[in-house]
Amino acid sequence: MKFYLILFYLLFISIICPLSHASDFTAHIHGEAELMIAIDKNVVEIELIAPAASILGFEHQATTEQEIKRVNEAKKLLKRQANIIQFSESTCESHHAEIDTGELLVNGHHHHEKNSHEHSHSISHFEIAVHMAMECQRGEALGAVSIKLFQHFAGLERIRLLWATSTEQGSVILTPQNSEISF
Numbered sequence: 001m002k003f004y005l006i007l008f009y010l011l012f013i014s015i016i017c018p019l020s021h022a023s024d025f026t027a028h029i030h031g032e033a034e035l036m037i038a039i040d041k042n043v044v045e046i047e048l049i050a051p052a053a054s055i056l057g058f059e060h061q062a063t064t065e066q067e068i069k070r071v072n073e074a075k076k077l078l079k080r081q082a083n084i085i086q087f088s089e090s091t092c093e094s095h096h097a098e099i100d101t102g103e104l105l106v107n108g109h110h111h112h113e114k115n116s117h118e119h120s121h122s123i124s125h126f127e128i129a130v131h132m133a134m135e136c137q138r139g140e141a142l143g144a145v146s147i148k149l150f151q152h153f154a155g156l157e158r159i160r161l162l163w164a165t166s167t168e169q170g171s172v173i174l175t176p177q178n179s180e181i182s183f
Contacts, residue, residue, distance in 0.1 A: 033159045047129070055156070060126070071101055079099060081097070090136045
């Protein structure tokens with residue numbers, strides 16, 4: 001399903017967005033994040049990419065105990081689906097959550113959730129990436145979706161949301177005042 005998200009993302013940018021603005025879409029802008037939602041029957045996958053500053057308030061390797069604690073607390077929050085997204089018409093259960101903090105944690109602090117010997121080259125060192133797969137009771141009839149990230153991360157001002165189902169796709173900019181969409 002991760003392939004489906006990546007394919008959707010690339011196709012959306014290359015076909016829907018004007019070519020002159022495609023590179024702006026993936027720019028690393030503090031206060032912003034990108035969230036992609038792919039829905040295929042009862043399976044929902046989400047991918048979140050955010051500058052560390054948007055989530056943590058800083059964008060350098062965590063060196064103090066307070067910074068290390070902040071990174072670990074953010075990872076713990078991002079592992080729970082209810083802290084990221086809630087659906088009004090369906091109950092979903094997370095089957096897989098992967099949080100990549102890049103090189104934010106060093107000196108013996110484990111920075112990858114799935115394999116400590118693996119090094120991610122897919123994101124820059126000071127971004128946080130979350131991939132989550134969920135099984136939903138009524139995946140194709142999710143109704144309204146509420147994004148909960150703004151409640152947990154004060155540095156987050158805008159989320160660029162891309163979404164796709166088997167029958168439609170779209171995009172929207174979400175803010176703390178407007179954090180719900182309907183499918």
